[in-house]
Amino acid sequence: MDLLFGCCRFRRNYRLPGSEDRWAKEAKWGATSDPNQLATPIVESAMLRAVRNELGLARAMEPGTSFIVPMPNESITELALRNAVVNEFFFAISRGRLVVKVGDVTLDASGIEAVADAMGNDCRLAKGYRQFLAATARKTSDEATATAKESWVKETKLSPDYFDEKELVSLKERFEKSDLVSVDFPIKISKRQPKEVSVAKFRVYLKQDENAEQSSELFVRQDLGIDGERRLKAARTIAPVMALTFIQEPKLSDFLVAAEEPTHRNWNAKRPKVEALYFSPNNVLNAVRNAALRLVQLISPEGKKDETALAIYFADPTSDAVKRYSGVGPDPVRPPESPPTPSDIPKPKAKPIVLKPLEDGFEVRAAMVDGFRFPIDCKVFLAYATAVGDAFKLWDAADFWVADEKTHSRSCIDVSDVKADLNFVSFRLNSEISRISISGFDPKRRLEVKVRYQEVSDGADIEDN
Numbered sequence: 001m002d003l004l005f006g007c008c009r010f011r012r013n014y015r016l017p018g019s020e021d022r023w024a025k026e027a028k029w030g031a032t033s034d035p036n037q038l039a040t041p042i043v044e045s046a047m048l049r050a051v052r053n054e055l056g057l058a059r060a061m062e063p064g065t066s067f068i069v070p071m072p073n074e075s076i077t078e079l080a081l082r083n084a085v086v087n088e089f090f091f092a093i094s095r096g097r098l099v100v101k102v103g104d105v106t107l108d109a110s111g112i113e114a115v116a117d118a119m120g121n122d123c124r125l126a127k128g129y130r131q132f133l134a135a136t137a138r139k140t141s142d143e144a145t146a147t148a149k150e151s152w153v154k155e156t157k158l159s160p161d162y163f164d165e166k167e168l169v170s171l172k173e174r175f176e177k178s179d180l181v182s183v184d185f186p187i188k189i190s191k192r193q194p195k196e197v198s199v200a201k202f203r204v205y206l207k208q209d210e211n212a213e214q215s216s217e218l219f220v221r222q223d224l225g226i227d228g229e230r231r232l233k234a235a236r237t238i239a240p241v242m243a244l245t246f247i248q249e250p251k252l253s254d255f256l257v258a259a260e261e262p263t264h265r266n267w268n269a270k271r272p273k274v275e276a277l278y279f280s281p282n283n284v285l286n287a288v289r290n291a292a293l294r295l296v297q298l299i300s301p302e303g304k305k306d307e308t309a310l311a312i313y314f315a316d317p318t319s320d321a322v323k324r325y326s327g328v329g330p331d332p333v334r335p336p337e338s339p340p341t342p343s344d345i346p347k348p349k350a351k352p353i354v355l356k357p358l359e360d361g362f363e364v365r366a367a368m369v370d371g372f373r374f375p376i377d378c379k380v381f382l383a384y385a386t387a388v389g390d391a392f393k394l395w396d397a398a399d400f401w402v403a404d405e406k407t408h409s410r411s412c413i414d415v416s417d418v419k420a421d422l423n424f425v426s427f428r429l430n431s432e433i434s435r436i437s438i439s440g441f442d443p444k445r446r447l448e449v450k451v452r453y454q455e456v457s458d459g460a461d462i463e464d465n
Helices: 045-056 079-094 112-122 127-137 151-155 165-176 252-261 270-277 280-299
Strands: 005-010 028-029 100-102 105-107 181-191 196-208 216-221 222-224 241-245 352-359 361-366 376-384 408-415 415-421 424-430 435-438 447-455
Touching: 028 270, 045 151, 079 105, 079 112, 079 127, 079 216, 079 222, 100 127, 105 112, 112 127, 112 280, 127 196, 127 216, 127 241, 151 181, 165 181, 165 196, 165 280, 181 252, 181 280, 196 280, 216 280, 241 252, 241 280, 252 270, 252 280, 352 447, 361 424, 361 447, 408 415, 415 435, 424 435
Parallel strands: 216 241
Antiparallel strands: 005 028, 100 105, 181 196, 196 241, 216 222, 352 361, 361 435, 376 424, 376 447, 408 435, 415 424
């Protein structure tokens, strides 16, 4: 059966010209124009044929979905589409549940890893985490390492009482060896309409990765990746952890669909639909969100206190006594004089770039320095300052996304190859007059900025500024 449906998402509500009415942020196009009715797709065969002929859709009776972008901009290319599919559906394709053809390239389980490797920095998933996802995709039908008791949702912190003793011992041993482990978590869902109580189950996969810079996690609801929910950044572990929360059962998936934001990147327990259909949605949502974090806190190896951490600052009380010199008495023994302070202390080494903080951003500009030749390649890392831990490792997409030029405007003079993503931006300063500034950051939070640069001509060593 053919169905036709359209939707769009605005950044905000827009006022209609000459009226106090506004366009809604979420707009749908379908069989009814009444906003008070449930939006349904068009099934009228004549209109479906007209749309297919007008737009030249080649797909006939094959099952699937065709996406139509009426007015694409120049950034929508085959390469951009292919990269987007890899970033959004890597797990589903690795699992063999999805095959996507973009131009002449077919993305399937046999070739998705090679395509992701070729993307380089354009792939949002680190290579180690992609390997972890590919391994879990092959084990979704295997038995879990352990299963939690239904009472686990009653507490905000997991305890050994919620697991079988033998399973918990095996879980900890395998996790400490950096093996892939998995835990099934049962959860009770209470529905208002129709009134029913059911128990669903979801699974959490974990693995330590000592080579990673920071912990990584993803939520997958029936093959759809939800990458805006991040909780592992609050974990304090010896080694970074890779996590996947996998939701497959329909009852729990239906609940999460009702709580899903239109962007499909976050869940919100205050969405009208989930509040109307379910009892205590916030409790269920928090349990799913934090299951991986609570499991990591339960099974992670405990850190050992370093008794020698401050040894260089304090004397060793067990060492031999040191003779104390005094100025009284005959022929006092004086310690040798310290060497004089050198008068020709070298000046600090000049750098070919200058970093200037702005009220809501920063500016990087070139500077003439002997020994450096332009052009110079730069890469700037950004993060809001944190009270504990490395601010750059604790960066979260909810803080900012530097590639969003509508929010973070740029101003450039003689700068080329500007590429922005996540919390970093790279560019090339072509001459001594080059400069670039980026604004739009929260002026009430301190912005940490780290710059790395290298001379293009001979690949000089990278330095931090």
